[in-house]
Amino acid sequence: MSDFETDYLIVGAGAVGLAFADTLLDEDPDCHITIVDKHARPGGHWNDAYPFVALHQPSATYGVNSMELCPDRVDEHGHNAGMFPLAKHAEILSYYSKLMSERMIPSGRVSYHPLTEYLGGDVGEHRIRGILSGDEQTVRVRRKLVDGTYFQTSVPSTHKPTFAIAEGARFAIPGDLPALWKETDNLPDHYIILGAGKTAMDTGVWLIEAGVSPEKIGWVRPRDSWMFNRKLLQPAYHRIEGLIQFQIDLVECAASSKTGDEMLAKLGQRGTMLRLDESVTPKMFHFAVISEGEVEMLRRIETVYRQGRVTRIEPGKMHFGDDAIDVPDNTLFIDCTATAVPFEARENVRPFFEGDTITLQLAQTPFVPYSAALAAFLEANFDTDEEKNALCPPAPLTDSTDTYPYAVMANLMSTAILSNNKKTDQFNAKSRLHPTGPAVARLIEEKDPRLATLSKVGPKIQKLMPEVVRLGMAAKAIHEAS
Known part of the structure; x- marks a missing residue:
C-alpha cells in the first residue's frame, strides 16, 4: 500500500527538473507534482559548484519560464562589460530557492522532498528514502515518472x-x-x-x-x-544582429567545409569562435561560451x-x-578535470517519452532548461508518445570538433519541426527560455525595422541546408562510432 499519491514524480530538483515542473504547472492546472532530490535545497548540481562559478551565457534564457533570473541590464565592469549579466553561484541558488518557496509549494500542487533519494519502482509504485532518517516511503504515481538526472552532471x-x-x-x-x-x-x-x-x-x-x-x-x-564568442549570444531583443550573424556564420561555414575542423577554423576566422592559443588547433568543443x-x-x-x-x-x-x-x-x-556530462550519459540516448516514463534530455543543444520546459509542454498538450517524440527527437551532446556539425544539423532540423507545428511554434513565441522566440514575436508586434535583416536568415538556411546535412551526417557517423 502506498504512503501517498501524485500525478508526476520528478527525480531531481535541478535546472532540468524545475524547468519541467514550472511549465507543467501552467500547462496542466489539474496535475499534482512530487519532486525528490538528494540535496538539502533546490538547484541540483549548483549546490555543489565552486563559489565563483557563473553562467557562461547571459541569464536571459536560463532558469524557468515563469521567473526572470537577472535584471535586464548591461554589465558595466569586468570581463563581461558591455554585455548582459551572467548569474553568479549565489544568485542561482537564491533564484531556485525563491522559485520553490514562492511559486511551487504555495501552489498547493507541488510536494518537495529534499535530502531524499529515489530507489526505483515499477507499474506506478515507486520507492523513496530520506537520506538522514533512512525512512522509506512508497509513492503511487498516477501518470508518469520524470527522470531529471539523465545528465549526471559532475562538478x-x-x-x-x-x-x-x-x-x-x-x-x-x-x-x-x-x-x-x-x-x-x-x-x-x-x-x-x-x-x-x-x-x-x-x-x-x-x-x-x-x-x-x-x-x-x-x-x-x-x-x-x-568556444563561442559571447558577444554574439546576447539576449535576442536587444542584440538580434549578433544572433543573426551567428546563425548565418554557422550555416555558411558548415556548408563550405568538408570537416568539423575546417568549419570551426572558418568560424574562428570570423570571430564567431574563440580559442586561447592561435598556434594550436583545438580538438575539443564542449559548447563553452567565453568573452x-x-x-x-x-x-x-x-x-x-x-x-x-x-x-x-x-x-x-x-x-x-x-x-x-x-x-x-x-x-x-x-x-579541474571533472567532466560536466559523463560519456555514459551521452551514449544512453532514449526517447523522451516511453509509456509511464519521461527522460529529460536535450531537444536542442545546449539549451538544457528550454528542452525540459518543451518536454512539459508536449506532455500536457499532445496525446500520444508517438506525437511527442516526433516533435522532440533527442539532440546529440557532441564533444569534439569532428562531431559538432552533427549538433548544428540536429538543431536546425529541430527548429524546422517545431516551427511547422502550430502549438509548439506558439509555445516558443512565449517561452522565456527559448533563445529567440519571444524576441521575434515582440519585434513583429512592434514592426521593428530589424525584421528586414532577420527575414533573410530563413532563405539562407534553406538554400544551404543540403550541404549542412552532408557535413552533419558525416559528423553523426563519427559521433556514433566513437
Missing part, C-alpha cells in the same frame, strides 16, 4: 581525481581557493591548473583577478577547445603543459605516465 567537489596524489602534495579543488585568505602564512608559491575545460578557465580568470601573477600559474591542457576579455586574460598564462593527462602529483614533481616534470616547490595543484 569538482563531487568528482574523484583519476590521478595519484602523493603525501605532502598540496591539492585543491576550485571551491577551496576563496579560503586561501586563511593561510596568509602559508600561501602557495606557485599554482598549476589541471584540466582544459571551462572550469579550468574560470579558475585561471579567478586567480589572475585575485592578484596572482600569471608567471606563478601553470596550466595542464592536454587539448585545447573552441574576448577572458581570452585575453587567460593568454597571459604562458606556462602550458601539453604532455597529456596527469597521472600523479607530488611535492616538486608532476607525472605524465612514465614522464616526470619538475615544478616549483610549494605548488598548489588545482583539480
Whole structure:
C-alpha cells in the first residue's frame, strides 16, 4: 500500500527538473507534482559548484519560464562589460530557492522532498528514502515518472581525481581557493591548473583577478577547445544582429567545409569562435561560451603543459605516465578535470517519452532548461508518445570538433519541426527560455525595422541546408562510432 499519491514524480530538483515542473504547472492546472532530490535545497548540481562559478551565457534564457533570473541590464565592469549579466553561484541558488518557496509549494500542487533519494519502482509504485532518517516511503504515481538526472552532471567537489596524489602534495579543488585568505602564512608559491575545460578557465580568470601573477600559474591542457564568442549570444531583443550573424556564420561555414575542423577554423576566422592559443588547433568543443576579455586574460598564462593527462602529483614533481616534470616547490595543484556530462550519459540516448516514463534530455543543444520546459509542454498538450517524440527527437551532446556539425544539423532540423507545428511554434513565441522566440514575436508586434535583416536568415538556411546535412551526417557517423 502506498504512503501517498501524485500525478508526476520528478527525480531531481535541478535546472532540468524545475524547468519541467514550472511549465507543467501552467500547462496542466489539474496535475499534482512530487519532486525528490538528494540535496538539502533546490538547484541540483549548483549546490555543489565552486563559489565563483557563473553562467557562461547571459541569464536571459536560463532558469524557468515563469521567473526572470537577472535584471535586464548591461554589465558595466569586468570581463563581461558591455554585455548582459551572467548569474553568479549565489544568485542561482537564491533564484531556485525563491522559485520553490514562492511559486511551487504555495501552489498547493507541488510536494518537495529534499535530502531524499529515489530507489526505483515499477507499474506506478515507486520507492523513496530520506537520506538522514533512512525512512522509506512508497509513492503511487498516477501518470508518469520524470527522470531529471539523465545528465549526471559532475562538478569538482563531487568528482574523484583519476590521478595519484602523493603525501605532502598540496591539492585543491576550485571551491577551496576563496579560503586561501586563511593561510596568509602559508600561501602557495606557485599554482598549476589541471584540466582544459571551462572550469579550468574560470579558475585561471579567478586567480589572475585575485592578484596572482600569471608567471606563478601553470596550466595542464592536454587539448585545447573552441568556444563561442559571447558577444554574439546576447539576449535576442536587444542584440538580434549578433544572433543573426551567428546563425548565418554557422550555416555558411558548415556548408563550405568538408570537416568539423575546417568549419570551426572558418568560424574562428570570423570571430564567431574563440580559442586561447592561435598556434594550436583545438580538438575539443564542449559548447563553452567565453568573452574576448577572458581570452585575453587567460593568454597571459604562458606556462602550458601539453604532455597529456596527469597521472600523479607530488611535492616538486608532476607525472605524465612514465614522464616526470619538475615544478616549483610549494605548488598548489588545482583539480579541474571533472567532466560536466559523463560519456555514459551521452551514449544512453532514449526517447523522451516511453509509456509511464519521461527522460529529460536535450531537444536542442545546449539549451538544457528550454528542452525540459518543451518536454512539459508536449506532455500536457499532445496525446500520444508517438506525437511527442516526433516533435522532440533527442539532440546529440557532441564533444569534439569532428562531431559538432552533427549538433548544428540536429538543431536546425529541430527548429524546422517545431516551427511547422502550430502549438509548439506558439509555445516558443512565449517561452522565456527559448533563445529567440519571444524576441521575434515582440519585434513583429512592434514592426521593428530589424525584421528586414532577420527575414533573410530563413532563405539562407534553406538554400544551404543540403550541404549542412552532408557535413552533419558525416559528423553523426563519427559521433556514433566513437
